[in-house]
Amino acid sequence: MPRCEPAPIIGRLMPDLGEFELIERFFTRPARRATLGVGDDCALVQPTPGTTLAVSTDMLIEGRHFLSTVPPERLAHKALAVNLSDLAACGARPVAFTLALALPRADEAFLAAFARGLFALADREACELIGGDTTRGPLAVCITVFGELPAGAALLRSGARPGDDLYASGTLGDARLALEAFRGQVALDADAFGQVRRAMELPEPRTGLGIRLRGVATSAIDISDGLTGDLGHLLRRSGVAAVVDVDALPRSAVLAAQTVALQRECLLAGGDDYELVFTALPSRRDAVAAAAANAGVAVTRIGRIEAGEGLRLIDRGGAAVASEFGSFDHFRA
Amino acid sequence: MPRCEPAPIIGRLMPDLGEFELIERFFTRPARRATLGVGDDCALVQPTPGTTLAVSTDMLIEGRHFLSTVPPERLAHKALAVNLSDLAACGARPVAFTLALALPRADEAFLAAFARGLFALADREACELIGGDTTRGPLAVCITVFGELPAGAALLRSGARPGDDLYASGTLGDARLALEAFRGQVALDADAFGQVRRAMELPEPRTGLGIRLRGVATSAIDISDGLTGDLGHLLRRSGVAAVVDVDALPRSAVLAAQTVALQRECLLAGGDDYELVFTALPSRRDAVAAAAANAGVAVTRIGRIEAGEGLRLIDRGGAAVASEFGSFDHFRA
Incomplete structure (x- = not known):
C-alpha cells in the first residue's frame, strides 16, 4: 500500500x-x-x-x-x-x-x-x-x-434492559429535510436551506459523547438509516421493546416549522442523522446530563425501554401514533 | 457498521x-x-x-x-x-x-x-x-x-544495502500474459490460457514466506505494478541501486515459450504478480533457502543491490539490456 x-x-x-x-x-x-x-x-x-x-x-x-x-x-x-x-x-x-x-x-x-x-x-x-x-x-x-x-468498555447494541431511559443526541431529521429541499419537495428560504444542508453534508460525529457514555449508557447505536430502523436493530439485539414520544424528539427550528407529517417522516425515517441513540438506567440521569454537558452535545430523553418486542410510538398526551413508522419490520433491511 | x-x-x-x-x-x-x-x-x-x-x-x-x-x-x-x-x-x-x-x-x-x-x-x-x-x-x-x-520485526522497503542479494518469489509475468491473451494480442492453447488466467485471477499471497523472512530479509515489497516499478519504490526508499539479470527472472513454461520481447515485457512491467521481491545479505543464502522451503514457495536470486541509484538490467552474459524498462523514472507513478 x-x-x-x-x-x-x-x-x-x-x-x-x-x-x-x-x-x-x-x-x-x-x-x-x-x-x-x-x-x-x-x-x-x-x-x-x-x-x-x-x-x-x-x-x-x-x-x-x-x-x-x-x-x-x-x-x-x-x-x-x-x-x-x-x-x-x-x-x-x-x-x-x-x-x-x-x-x-x-x-x-x-x-x-x-x-x-x-x-x-x-x-x-x-x-x-x-x-x-x-x-x-x-x-x-x-x-x-x-x-x-x-477492554470490556464498549457500548454495544445488546445492552438495553426494560426500565432503561431512551435518549437521542443533537437534533434529528434535518438531513432528510435537506434532501427533500434538493429534490424540490419542500421550499425553504436560503438561511434555512443552508442550515439543513449543513446537517446533511457536515454531520458531526459524537465521539466525545460516546467516550463519556462508557460506564453510563447500557447500549448505543448511531442513527444512519433513520431512528426507527436503527433503534429497531438495537431493540432486536437487546431482546426488548421501546416506547418513543414522537413529540419529544429533538428537532431544529427549521424542521419544527414544517408540517407535522413531514416532521415525523424526517424525525423517524430520515437517515443520515449520525446522532447517537442510547439507553441508561433512570438512576443515571445526572451522569447522562454530565456526559452531555462535558461533550458539549445536547441530549434528550425520548422514551423508555420495555419488556417484549417492537417499537410503540406515542404523542405527548400518551396517545398511540398510528404510523407506518410504528413497526420496524418495515426497516428490517 | x-x-x-x-x-x-x-x-x-x-x-x-x-x-x-x-x-x-x-x-x-x-x-x-x-x-x-x-x-x-x-x-x-x-x-x-x-x-x-x-x-x-x-x-x-x-x-x-x-x-x-x-x-x-x-x-x-x-x-x-x-x-x-x-x-x-x-x-x-x-x-x-x-x-x-x-x-x-x-x-x-x-x-x-x-x-x-x-x-x-x-x-x-x-x-x-x-x-x-x-x-x-x-x-x-x-x-x-x-x-x-x-514490534520492530516488520520488513520495510527502506532496508536494502549495497551488496545485498536480490530475490523474487514464484514466477513473474503470467498475469500480464493472460491479459494479453484476453485482449487477443497473443494466442495460447486452452491449457496454457487456463494456467496464466489462473495466475491473473487467483494470485497466491506469500504470507507464509513473508513471516519466515522476518530477521532474514533486509527489505521487501510485493510486486503489484510490475517488477521495475515496484523494485524502483524499494530502491528509492532504501537509497540504493540494483542490477537485475533479466535471464534469471523466474517464469513459467508458458511464458518461456513466448518471444523474448514479450517475455521481458511481461516479466519486467507485467503487474498483478503479487510475488515478493526482497533483499538479504549474501551470508544468509541458506536462511533464505530454508524460509522458501518451509513456506513451500520457490525463491530465485535475480540480482544484487549496489551503491548509487537506478536499476540496471543485464542478460546472463552480463551485457546491458537496453530497455524502456531500464529506468524506473517511467514508473514513478
Whole structure:
C-alpha cells in the first residue's frame, strides 16, 4: 500500500501525476502515532497495551450516499464522519484510518479541497491517516477507521434492559429535510436551506459523547438509516421493546416549522442523522446530563425501554401514533 | 457498521433482501478472534500484547482491476489476496479484515459464489471477516486487512544495502500474459490460457514466506505494478541501486515459450504478480533457502543491490539490456 494498479489495464489518474505522486502530494504527512504511515506496503500501528481495537468501514458512492452537488471538502468530511460515528456508538476513541478513493479523473482542485476537508476533521478528532489506495473509477470513498477503548468498555447494541431511559443526541431529521429541499419537495428560504444542508453534508460525529457514555449508557447505536430502523436493530439485539414520544424528539427550528407529517417522516425515517441513540438506567440521569454537558452535545430523553418486542410510538398526551413508522419490520433491511 | 444507506436516496439491493439480511445471510459467521464481529457498530478485536498492527487497504474496481469475465469466487479471492500480499511484504501474520462491497444488484448466485471464494482464502489464511458494508453501486470491492507482527520485526522497503542479494518469489509475468491473451494480442492453447488466467485471477499471497523472512530479509515489497516499478519504490526508499539479470527472472513454461520481447515485457512491467521481491545479505543464502522451503514457495536470486541509484538490467552474459524498462523514472507513478 499504496498498491498501484496493473499497468496494462490502468491509465494513470493524470498524465503528469501518478498514484504515487498523488498520494505523496495530497495525502502524506509525517507519521504521528503510527510507526510507519503512508508509503510502505502496510502502515504499522502500536496498539496501546490493554486496549481493545474498534474497527468500522463504510463506502460512499456518488448518487447513493451523496449528491454530485456536494463540495469536495464536505464529501471528505462526511466520509470520515460517518465512520467516526460508528466509533462514537461504541464509545471508542479515534486513532487512525485508511482511505481508498476512486476518482473519474485526478482533478487537482478536487483533491486539494478533499484533502483539506479530510484533515480538518481528522486533526480535530486526532485520527491519523495511515494508508490508502487511489484509483480511477466512479467516484467512491471507502474509509476504514480504528479506535481504541479499554477492554470490556464498549457500548454495544445488546445492552438495553426494560426500565432503561431512551435518549437521542443533537437534533434529528434535518438531513432528510435537506434532501427533500434538493429534490424540490419542500421550499425553504436560503438561511434555512443552508442550515439543513449543513446537517446533511457536515454531520458531526459524537465521539466525545460516546467516550463519556462508557460506564453510563447500557447500549448505543448511531442513527444512519433513520431512528426507527436503527433503534429497531438495537431493540432486536437487546431482546426488548421501546416506547418513543414522537413529540419529544429533538428537532431544529427549521424542521419544527414544517408540517407535522413531514416532521415525523424526517424525525423517524430520515437517515443520515449520525446522532447517537442510547439507553441508561433512570438512576443515571445526572451522569447522562454530565456526559452531555462535558461533550458539549445536547441530549434528550425520548422514551423508555420495555419488556417484549417492537417499537410503540406515542404523542405527548400518551396517545398511540398510528404510523407506518410504528413497526420496524418495515426497516428490517 | 453495517451502515445502511439513507432510505430516501437508496433503494434496497433486492426487494426481499436488504443490506442487513444480505450481510446476515452471506457474510456472518461466529466471531473467533474478534470479541465482536459483524453486526454491531464496530468490530472489536483484542490485539496480542506486544505486537505491532500492520494495516493495508485496496479497492478493486470492475474494468480497472478486474475484467467483467472473472467468476465471483475468483474476484473475492483476488480482492483479499492483493491485501494479504501487502501483509506478506511486511512479514505480518494475517488476523482480520473488513469488506466493503458495492454491487449493481444483489444477485444471490453472485453473492453465494463471492462469499465462497472469500471464505476459502480467509479460512486458509486464518484471517477473520470482522465487519463490512454493502451498497448498491458500480461493482467495487474495498478490503482493509489487519495483521500482527512482533514490534520492530516488520520488513520495510527502506532496508536494502549495497551488496545485498536480490530475490523474487514464484514466477513473474503470467498475469500480464493472460491479459494479453484476453485482449487477443497473443494466442495460447486452452491449457496454457487456463494456467496464466489462473495466475491473473487467483494470485497466491506469500504470507507464509513473508513471516519466515522476518530477521532474514533486509527489505521487501510485493510486486503489484510490475517488477521495475515496484523494485524502483524499494530502491528509492532504501537509497540504493540494483542490477537485475533479466535471464534469471523466474517464469513459467508458458511464458518461456513466448518471444523474448514479450517475455521481458511481461516479466519486467507485467503487474498483478503479487510475488515478493526482497533483499538479504549474501551470508544468509541458506536462511533464505530454508524460509522458501518451509513456506513451500520457490525463491530465485535475480540480482544484487549496489551503491548509487537506478536499476540496471543485464542478460546472463552480463551485457546491458537496453530497455524502456531500464529506468524506473517511467514508473514513478
